[in-house]
Amino acid sequence: MTLADPAPPPRAARAGWAMRLVASRRFQSLVAATPILRRFARRDGEALFDLVAGFVHSQILSAVVELRLLHRLMDGPADAATLAAGTHVAPDRMAQLCDGASALGLMRRDGATWRIARRGAALLGVPGLEAMIAHHSVLYRDLADPLALLRGGETELSRFWPYVFGAGAAADPATARRYSDLMADSQALVTEETLRRVDLARAGTVLDVGGGTGAFLTALGRAHPGPRLHLFDLPAVVPDARARFAAAGLGDRVTITPGSFRDDPLPGGADTITLVRVLYDHDDTTVLSLLGAVHAALPPGGRLIVSEPMTGGDRPSRAGDAYFAFYCMAMQTGRARSPERIKALMAQAGFTRITDRGTTRPFVTHVLSAERPDLST
Numbered sequence: 001m002t003l004a005d006p007a008p009p010p011r012a013a014r015a016g017w018a019m020r021l022v023a024s025r026r027f028q029s030l031v032a033a034t035p036i037l038r039r040f041a042r043r044d045g046e047a048l049f050d051l052v053a054g055f056v057h058s059q060i061l062s063a064v065v066e067l068r069l070l071h072r073l074m075d076g077p078a079d080a081a082t083l084a085a086g087t088h089v090a091p092d093r094m095a096q097l098c099d100g101a102s103a104l105g106l107m108r109r110d111g112a113t114w115r116i117a118r119r120g121a122a123l124l125g126v127p128g129l130e131a132m133i134a135h136h137s138v139l140y141r142d143l144a145d146p147l148a149l150l151r152g153g154e155t156e157l158s159r160f161w162p163y164v165f166g167a168g169a170a171a172d173p174a175t176a177r178r179y180s181d182l183m184a185d186s187q188a189l190v191t192e193e194t195l196r197r198v199d200l201a202r203a204g205t206v207l208d209v210g211g212g213t214g215a216f217l218t219a220l221g222r223a224h225p226g227p228r229l230h231l232f233d234l235p236a237v238v239p240d241a242r243a244r245f246a247a248a249g250l251g252d253r254v255t256i257t258p259g260s261f262r263d264d265p266l267p268g269g270a271d272t273i274t275l276v277r278v279l280y281d282h283d284d285t286t287v288l289s290l291l292g293a294v295h296a297a298l299p300p301g302g303r304l305i306v307s308e309p310m311t312g313g314d315r316p317s318r319a320g321d322a323y324f325a326f327y328c329m330a331m332q333t334g335r336a337r338s339p340e341r342i343k344a345l346m347a348q349a350g351f352t353r354i355t356d357r358g359t360t361r362p363f364v365t366h367v368l369s370a371e372r373p374d375l376s377t
């Protein structure tokens with residue numbers, strides 16, 4: 001849509017009377033002039049403006065991260081000239097950037113200087129968040145034409161993560177490493193949330209399929225001394241896992257099997273199999289065949305744990321439906337799914353006792369568990 005091509009009027013006939021009222025300009029003016037209603041109208045107006053301006057907010061965030069301003073403010077307050085030094089940004093523009101970041105709660109203006117704010121400090125404390133924000137430049141370009149994205153045009157993000165097209169495309173170790181590092185950095189919170197929701201302390205052997213360079217198994221091994229650990233991922237990905245396990249002193253508890261779940265059988269011997277941030281990269285056909293392979297690899301009574309960000313299903317959520325779903329759309333190979341949808345796929349693959357373990361941080365992950373039925377009992 002362009003300015004020369006104005007939007008058609010809202011389809012009032014299809015909306016309920018209350019929505020028709022809210023969409024009316026006269027009603028909005030009336031509300032703005034009425035003392036108590038004015039507060040609600042203002043809150044709605046601000047929320048609407050945040051939607052309108054969201055893309056500017058994320059670019060301010062991107063500039064702040066790229067220039068490492070929050071790190072510099074952790075050393076103490078600084079003025080615009082100090083922050084601008086060496087950045088090729090003029091001090092008055094730096095002041096504007098810092099004011100923008102202050103409005104977003106990342107910094108606080110204090111006269112002619114800026115200091116770190118609680119939200120800015122929290123951002124630095126989230127492992128992998130800065131790397132995630134930096135790589136969003138790719139998704140941002142794909143979203144510049146949202147209709148092209150929705151219509152299925154080629155995306156830059158799908159070329160950024162070529163491994164998802166299949167094991168053959170993941171042969172380049174440099175690409176695999178760039179991707180795996182980003183995943184491993186952001187794994188800490190996912191692991192924390194997952195281990196809070198399922199008790200793996202008494203597992204015999206945990207096989208982590210698509211386990212990347214072993215960040216989840218390393219955290220699991222540190223948290224619980226009992227389980228033996230088994231990693232399965234693509235041949236280009238697993239080499240870095242050995243060093244991670246060795247550094248954590250877990251070398252003698254770990255087995256590593258390189259392979260592709262598209263082409264190779266999953267190794268047997270595990271009583272628990274985890275799929276952490278794996279399903280959303282793949283279409284339903286691949287997911288069903290993977291869940292079938294997991295079912296076949298587990299003994300009767302064996303457990304499947306799925307942990308990944310999910311959509312809200314009938315109640316769409318900001319993290320699931322207005323972020324991860326679009327991220328997956330730009331990846332082009334998979335899709336973010338609701339817990340109900342994943343549970344249905346698990347049931348189709350033969351699992352029972354399918355349980356939603358929930359989440360406290362839906363923007364990090366959501367956990368489900370299921371069992372291969374033990375037909376002898």
Ligand SMILES: C[S@@+](CC[C@H](N)C(=O)[O-])C[C@H]1O[C@@H](n2cnc3c(N)ncnc32)[C@H](O)[C@@H]1O
Nearest residue numbers: 183187210211212233234237260261262276277
């Ligand atoms: C989104 S990453 C998640 C990595 C890790 N589980 C985590 O949460 O950090 C998906 C993982 O699945 C692996 N993967 C993708 N296709 C695969 C395949 N066909 N066989 C085995 N692993 C695969 C990728 O190499 C990658 O490590």
